[in-house]
Amino acid sequence: MTWQSILAKQSEWTREEASNLRLSPEEAVVLYNDAPLHQLMTAAHQRRVAMHGPTQVTYLVDRNINYTNVCTINCQFCSFYRPPGHDETYTQTFEEISGRIAALEEIGGSRILMQGGVNPDLPFEWYEQLLNHIRTSHPTIDIDCFSPIEIEGIAEVSELSTLEVLTRLKAAGMHGLPGGGAEMLVDDVRKDVSPKKGLPANWLRVMEEAQSLHLTTSATNVIGFGETNEQRIEHMRRLRELQDRSLEAHGIAFTSFIAWPVQLETNSFGRRNRGQNRVTLGAGSSEYLRHVAVSRLFLDSIPNIQSSWPTMGIKTAQMALFGGANDVGSTMMEENVVSASGTTKFSASERELQHVICRAGFKPRRRDSDYVLLETPDLNEEANEIASPVPLQV
Numbered sequence: 001m002t003w004q005s006i007l008a009k010q011s012e013w014t015r016e017e018a019s020n021l022r023l024s025p026e027e028a029v030v031l032y033n034d035a036p037l038h039q040l041m042t043a044a045h046q047r048r049v050a051m052h053g054p055t056q057v058t059y060l061v062d063r064n065i066n067y068t069n070v071c072t073i074n075c076q077f078c079s080f081y082r083p084p085g086h087d088e089t090y091t092q093t094f095e096e097i098s099g100r101i102a103a104l105e106e107i108g109g110s111r112i113l114m115q116g117g118v119n120p121d122l123p124f125e126w127y128e129q130l131l132n133h134i135r136t137s138h139p140t141i142d143i144d145c146f147s148p149i150e151i152e153g154i155a156e157v158s159e160l161s162t163l164e165v166l167t168r169l170k171a172a173g174m175h176g177l178p179g180g181g182a183e184m185l186v187d188d189v190r191k192d193v194s195p196k197k198g199l200p201a202n203w204l205r206v207m208e209e210a211q212s213l214h215l216t217t218s219a220t221n222v223i224g225f226g227e228t229n230e231q232r233i234e235h236m237r238r239l240r241e242l243q244d245r246s247l248e249a250h251g252i253a254f255t256s257f258i259a260w261p262v263q264l265e266t267n268s269f270g271r272r273n274r275g276q277n278r279v280t281l282g283a284g285s286s287e288y289l290r291h292v293a294v295s296r297l298f299l300d301s302i303p304n305i306q307s308s309w310p311t312m313g314i315k316t317a318q319m320a321l322f323g324g325a326n327d328v329g330s331t332m333m334e335e336n337v338v339s340a341s342g343t344t345k346f347s348a349s350e351r352e353l354q355h356v357i358c359r360a361g362f363k364p365r366r367r368d369s370d371y372v373l374l375e376t377p378d379l380n381e382e383a384n385e386i387a388s389p390v391p392l393q394v
Contacts, residue, residue, distance in 0.1 A: 001026070001027065001032055002030070002086055003030055003031055003032075003034040003035035003039075003307040003331075004087055005349060006023070006027045006030060006031055006035075007031070007035065007039060007040075007043045009021060010023065010043055010047070010282055011043065011298055011393055013044075013047060013050065013184065013300070014050065014363055015050070015051075015332075015335065015385070016111045018300050018301075022090055022300060022373070023297050023298045023300070024300075025233050025234070025237050026249035028163065028233045028294055028297070028298045029230055029233050030235070032229040032232070032290065032294050034365075035085055036294065037192055037286055037290055037293075037369075038045065039291060039293070040290060040323070041227065041293045041322060041324070043100050043293070043297060044292070044294075044296040044297055044323050044324030045322050045323060045324060046319055047296050047297055047300075047324065048296055048305070048324050048325070050073045050076070051303065051326070052326045055158075055363045055364070056326070056362065056363050056365050057321055057326060057327065057328060057357045057360070057362040057363070057364060058304075058327045058328075058365050058366070058367040059327065059328050059329065059330065059331075059357065059364060059365075060110070060114055060327075060329065060330035060331070060366070060367055060368065061104075061107060061108055061110060061111075061330065061331050061350050061352045061368060062107040062109050062110065062111040062112060062330045062331060062332065062333075062369070063100060063103070063104040063109060063112050063113070063189065063331070063332065063333040063334065064112075064113050064114075064115075064332045064333065064334055065092075065097055065100050065101075065113070065114040065115075065334075065357050066114075066115060066116055066334075067091065067092045067097060067115075067116045067130075068089075068092065068113055068116035068119045068122070069088070069089060069090055069117055069392065070083075070089045070090075070091060070116070070118075070119040070121065070141075071083070071116075071117025071118050071119065072117075072118050072120055072122075072153075072196070076210050085312065087329070088119065090269075091104045091111075091116075091119065091121075091122065094129070094130055096117075097114075097130070097134070097321055098133065098134070098137050098138070099329055100112075100333075100334075101134065101137070101138045102138070102320070103333070104141065105138065105140070105141065106335060107207050107331075107350070108333070108350075108365050108377075109141070109333075110140070110141065110142060110368045110369070111142040111143075111144055111175075111330075111368060111369040111372065112134075112141055112142070112143055112144065112145070112181050113144050113145070113178055113181050113330075113332075114143065114144070114145035114146070115145065115146065115147055115150065116150065117150075117179060118149060118150055118152075118153030119153070119154070120157055122154075122160060122169075123157065123158070123163070124154060124155070124157065124158035127146070127154060127169060127170045127220055128168060128169070129174070131143060131145075131169060131172035131173040132172050132173060134173060135172070135173030137289060140341060141175055142175040142176065142370075142382065143173055143175050143176075143227065144174075144175055144176035144178050144216060144369055145174060145176075145177075145178070146169070146176070146177065146178075147178055147179070147181040147199075147204035147212075148162075148177065148180075148181055148182075148202070148203045148207055149154065149180070149181035149197055149203070150181075151166060152178070152198065152202060152206065154206065155187060161205050161207070162209060163209045166209055166210055167213060168204070170213055172388035174307065175215070175216055176210075176215050176216030176217060176218075176369055177207065177210040177216070177217050178217075178218055178220075179217065179218040179220035179254070180220060181197060181203060181220075181259070182200075182203055182219065182220045182221060182222070182235075183197075183220075183221070183222040183225070183262075184200075184222065184223070184225060184231065184235050185200035185203060185204065185225055185234075185235045185238045185239070185353075186223070186227065186234050186235055186294075187199060187200060187289070188199065188231075189227045189231055192225070193225050194230060200238065204238060204242050205231060207219075207242065207254075208245070210243055210251050210254055211253055211254075212246075212249070213248040214250065214252050214278030216258070216369055216370055217253070217254050217255065218256045218258060219243075219254040219256070219257045219258070219302065220249060220257070220258050220259065221236070221257070221258070221259040221291075221350060221360045222259070222260060222261070222262050223259060223260075223261055223262070223283050223287075223288075223291055224261040224262040224281055224282040224283040225262060225281065226281055228239050231299050232291065232294075233294075233298070235297050235391055236294075236295060236299055237298075238256070238290070239254065239299065239302070240298065240299055240300075240302070242254075242302060243299070243302055244301060247301060251373045253301070253302075254302050254329065254370055254371075255302075255304060255370060256302065256303070256304035256305065256306050256371070257295055257299050257305055257306070258305075258306040258308060259285075259288075259291055259292065259308065260288070260308040260310075260311035260327070261282050261283035261288055261311060261312070262281065262282055262283075263282075263311055264275075264378065271391075274389065277372040284317045285312060285319070287317070287318065288312055288320075289320060289323050292303060292305060292307065292320045292323050292324050292325055293323040293324045294308050295302070295323070295324065296323070296324025297324070303371070304326055304327050304371055305324050305325045305326060305327070306325060306327040306328070306329050306335045307320035307321060307327070307328055307329065308329065309328060309329060309356070310329075310332065310346065314348075314352075314356055316357070317329075320359045321357075321360050321362060327367075327371075328353055328356060328357060329353075331347065331348050331349060331350055332347055332348065333347055334347060350366075350377070350379055351379040354379050364376060
């Protein structure tokens with residue numbers, strides 16, 4: 001089994017033959033280890049074209065809201081959280097959150113992505129009242145909020161099951177459950193970097209419950225903790241198995257997959273393992289592009305692959321559009337979790353995202369969080385004149 005023979009087989013992939021030509025975990029590891037990056041990205045781009053056509057790249061106008069930084073999970077790589085009682089803790093009021101949403105409405109946004117820490121001081125009724133307040137005050141905005149880890153924390157405080165929490169939050173106005181907190185769904189890696197988050201099976205179970213309720217969900221992956229390529233594929237395998245189960249049982253599953261390297265610029269986690277056993281943490285542009293390409297080939301039942309401009313920069317995110325990604329993410333407006341680790345670019349205008357897409361040679365299309373296409377304003381001088389693709393230099 002060589003990378004050449006594996007890619008040759010993958011070139012025959014069609015939607016009708018997807019199950020017969022599915023990439024096995026063993027084949028994915030071979031591609032990850034051995035395939036030259038250019039050939040790997042070319043194969044992933046061919047798959048992306050087969051799934052989405054050759055010209056369209058989507059984006060979302062939304063806003064991130066980090067409603068609290070109080071958290072008891074203590075992930076070693078997180079620079080955002082503060083433990084209860086710390087001088088720098090905060091929890092935003094309903095009025096502050098509503099003001100942020102109003103600013104999103106002014107630019108025609110359609111979704112908020114609201115996540116925070118696991119805050120033991122917030123009763124369950126606070127979350128219900130918040131969602132009711134947002135749904136009443138901002139009825140056209142989709143509310144995607146509370147990662148599976150937060151759902152577990154809310155369930156523990158309220159002494160409810162996670163399914164009961166999800167059911168009641170949906171009734172209060174929650175539209176979707178974002179994929180935060182997955183990092184690496186591999187037991188050994190997770191126990192090392194975030195032992196209080198519990199086993200990967202917990203994250204997967206909460207997501208499966210959300211999908212059973214027809215909540216919109218996305219899958220995420222953070223790489224660069226010193227894990228092996230085999231462990232990265234194991235993460236994807238667990239996502240793909242859940243995707244297959246939920247599609248069969250509920251007709252709905254993850255809308256997308258988003259990966260990025262861990263950000264460690266201001267975090268002591270990046271300076272551990274000194275001496276003979278030191279490992280290199282994080283991941284560079286080439287490794288990130290390799291990961292995106294393999295994910296597009298392996299996650300054949302997850303429709304959308306999103307590039308990550310907040311962590312990799314605009315240019316690398318643009319390159320990912322030639323290696324399997326069909327979406328450039330969202331405007332965000334603000335970002336406090338990744339930026340706390342040292343990232344300086346944490347907001348993009350709709351015009352800027354359109355420009356990125358056009359300069360890569362694609363046609364920008366605005367979407368909502370369910371990837372339904374929306375009317376797209378022409379904000380870029382190149383929007384009607386698709387530019388020549390940028391040179392593929394990796």
